[in-house]
Amino acid sequence: MTGASGGIGRAAAMEFGRNGAAVALLARGQAGLKGAAAEVQRAGGRAITISVDVADSAAVEAAGSHQRESPVSRGFFFC
Numbered sequence: 317m318t319g320a321s322g323g324i325g326r327a328a329a330m331e332f333g334r335n336g337a338a339v340a341l342l343a344r345g346q347a348g349l350k351g352a353a354a355e356v357q358r359a360g361g362r363a364i365t366i367s368v369d370v371a372d373s374a375a376v377e378a379a380g381s382h383q384r385e386s387p388v389s390r391g392f393f394f395c
Contacts, residue, residue, distance in 0.1 A: 317332070317342065318343070318370045319342070319370055320339075320341035320343050320348075320349065320352050320365075321341075321347075321349050321351070322352075326355075329355075329363070330352075330356060330359055332361055333355065333357070333359035333360060333363070334360060334361070335360075335361070336360050336361055337361045338361065339356055339362070340363075340364050340365075340366060340380070341365045341366065342365075342367075342370060342376060342380075343367070343368070344367060344370070345367075346367055349366075349367060
């Protein structure tokens, strides 16, 4: 979920969490990402965090590709 540290990205991540989803959270700010991950987990979901500048589409694609191939993130939702 891009932009997951705040606003609509964080709200969407929370909704996925309430439905028990495993969500990859992407944003620049580590503090916001940690808070969003904690909220998703408290809501019943699972979360991994990826610090990346979402304005850099190549960096987002690279981060997503790397995480999708990682055994740690198998089953996580990326959008």
